[in-house]
Amino acid sequence: MLTTEIVVIGGGPAGMNSALAAASQGAEVTLLDRNWELGGQLVKQTHKFFGSENQFAGERGIDIAEILSERVHDNSRITVRKNSSVLGIYHDGVLTFEQDDKYKKLTSRQTVVATGAAEKFLSFTNNDLPGVYGAGAVQTLMNQQGVLPGKNVLIIGAGNIGLIVAYQLLQAGVSVEAIIEALPEIGGYEVHRDKIKRMGVPILTSHSIKKAYGEERVEGAIIGEIDSSWSFIDGTKKDFKADVICLAVGLSPLIDLLHPLGLEISYVPNLGGLAPKRDEYLETTISGYFVAGDCAGVEEASSAMMEGNIAGLSAANSIGYKKSFQEKFRNNRDELRKLREGETAKEVRAGLGEVRL
Amino acid sequence: MTEEKTEIERSLTDDLLPSVERRKEGPYALCECHQRIPCNPCLTSCPTGAVSLDSINDTPEVDFDKCAGCKQCVSACPGLACFVIDETYSTDSALVTIPYEFLPLPEEGETVNGLDRKGNFVKEVTVKNIDSFSDNGKTKVITVIVPQEAVHQIRNIEIREENHG
Numbered sequence: 428m429l430t431t432e433i434v435v436i437g438g439g440p441a442g443m444n445s446a447l448a449a450a451s452q453g454a455e456v457t458l459l460d461r462n463w464e465l466g467g468q469l470v471k472q473t474h475k476f477f478g479s480e481n482q483f484a485g486e487r488g489i490d491i492a493e494i495l496s497e498r499v500h501d502n503s504r505i506t507v508r509k510n511s512s513v514l515g516i517y518h519d520g521v522l523t524f525e526q527d528d529k530y531k532k533l534t535s536r537q538t539v540v541a542t543g544a545a546e547k548f549l550s551f552t553n554n555d556l557p558g559v560y561g562a563g564a565v566q567t568l569m570n571q572q573g574v575l576p577g578k579n580v581l582i583i584g585a586g587n588i589g590l591i592v593a594y595q596l597l598q599a600g601v602s603v604e605a606i607i608e609a610l611p612e613i614g615g616y617e618v619h620r621d622k623i624k625r626m627g628v629p630i631l632t633s634h635s636i637k638k639a640y641g642e643e644r645v646e647g648a649i650i651g652e653i654d655s656s657w658s659f660i661d662g663t664k665k666d667f668k669a670d671v672i673c674l675a676v677g678l679s680p681l682i683d684l685l686h687p688l689g690l691e692i693s694y695v696p697n698l699g700g701l702a703p704k705r706d707e708y709l710e711t712t713i714s715g716y717f718v719a720g721d722c723a724g725v726e727e728a729s730s731a732m733m734e735g736n737i738a739g740l741s742a743a744n745s746i747g748y749k750k751s752f753q754e755k756f757r758n759n760r761d762e763l764r765k766l767r768e769g770e771t772a773k774e775v776r777a778g779l780g781e782v783r784l
Numbered sequence: 785m786t787e788e789k790t791e792i793e794r795s796l797t798d799d800l801l802p803s804v805e806r807r808k809e810g811p812y813a814l815c816e817c818h819q820r821i822p823c824n825p826c827l828t829s830c831p832t833g834a835v836s837l838d839s840i841n842d843t844p845e846v847d848f849d850k851c852a853g854c855k856q857c858v859s860a861c862p863g864l865a866c867f868v869i870d871e872t873y874s875t876d877s878a879l880v881t882i883p884y885e886f887l888p889l890p891e892e893g894e895t896v897n898g899l900d901r902k903g904n905f906v907k908e909v910t911v912k913n914i915d916s917f918s919d920n921g922k923t924k925v926i927t928v929i930v931p932q933e934a935v936h937q938i939r940n941i942e943i944r945e946e947n948h949g
Contacts, residue, residue, distance in 0.1 A: 474862070478840075479823075479828075484862065485828075598887075617821075625902070627903025766822040769820040769841035
């Protein structure tokens with residue numbers, strides 16, 4: 428049986444910041460991540476991030492991943508275990524995981540869950556044809572592995588992810604036929620939208636995909652305009668030739684690891700789905716279990732980093748590492764509040780109101 | 785299309801553009817950032833303190849008496865929404881400086897297609913120079929010579945394939 432003071436599950440922006448914050452207070456931390464490198468989704472983000480200097484504004488996601496991962500690896504209080512998939516957390520506090528084909532057990536005094544989010548899928552005819560991808564898979568192939576997903580892409584969803592992936596595809600020399608969005612308005616940031624528009628990519632709002640078609644793989648899609656009750660309007664059918672259909676239709680928090688412990692959750696569409704209830708220190712209804720980042724409610728990487736700090740500091744505080752805790756906690760909480768003050772975070776603010784204890 | 789153009793022109797005149805006198809004095813920055821999002825590198829990158837934001841969610845305001853048109857914000861803005869305009873280049877032509885993150889890069893003196901905010905072709909324009917500042921030079925800052933009348937229309941470029949066979 429392995430032991431640690433604080434275990435952090437997930438090595439994305441929230442998890443790495445949690446580990447660093449807890450270690451900076453003096454705690455011994457084990458960071459588990461299922462991938463072969465730390466960074467979570469940051470390792471696929473080639474665009475520059477928003478926020479302020481505290482969240483590395485102006486740096487590219489890929490560079491932020493490198494900076495944070497170096498700090499984590501250089502920190503003697505943090506043990507990093509990569510290629511480690513957590514399998515379960517049990518009532519007696521034992522956590523099991525698989526690392527390099529070996530089944531291992533770990534106990535900790537505090538746990539921070541920073542497992543991120545999962546992509547949502549969309550139902551339409553032939554959505555199982557090869558060539559239908561989630562936006563994350565397109566990014567993994569293209570930005571991590573250097574493999575183009577195809578030549579002509581139709582993107583479904585004009586939130587920030589759809590807009591960003593469109594831009595990255597254009598940079599890779601792939602033709603983006605169109606971005607379609609079911610809502611009457613584009614959900615992503617206007618500046619991301621404007622970048623795409625300047626490249627001449629059409630963005631069709633109030634449009635949805637009816638079906639994909641193709642013999643062996645995707646050859647095109649039939650799309651159409653939808654009304655306010657989400658029904659297709661007759662006579663608006665359009666045929667787009669494409670070998671890739673990229674779905675960017677939202678994310679939902681990945682909190683499954685904590686379900687068996689019986690934590691209180693709530694279905695909050697504004698946060699992406701089932702979200703855990705938590706107090707202002709990000710502790711859930713199960714004492715000693717904290718959440719941070721997208722698994723606590725889908726937001727931006729900048730807020731994930733701030734939440735990571737809060738959860739890490741709070742977990743360390745609970746076991747006696749109290750060095751200027753209140754002051755550090757307040758600084759991070761205030762910074763996070765500022766990030767969420769804008770009009771683009773309106774839904775997030777409403778959603779958080781439903782899960783705060 | 786006409787409606788949108790009018791909207792952009794209106795917002796340019798009302799909120800963004802400096803006074804007619806200032807426009808005749810030399811280069812100035814235009815932050816085409818109209819939505820309140822949490823972001824501030826335009827402010828932190830500005831060496832003359834010309835950009836102000838009351839809170840991180842505010843849209844930037846440029847003090848044109850302080851702005852030197854140095855192009856740092858063009859390189860720093862994560863939204864690629866800052867441009868530098870110099871209407872004093874010559875009687876017929878002006879300079880537009882844009883952020884550019886595509887390969888291959890054009891060369892100085894090369895003819896490229898000038899595109900508007902919707903990616904439509906406006907006019908052939910000439911690349912005057914290519915700078916790189918922060919960010920390890922990944923975001924190139926390209927200045928093109930454009931006709932005076934297209935100075936508030938051209939916001940992107942596209943290389944011509946015949947120049948990069």
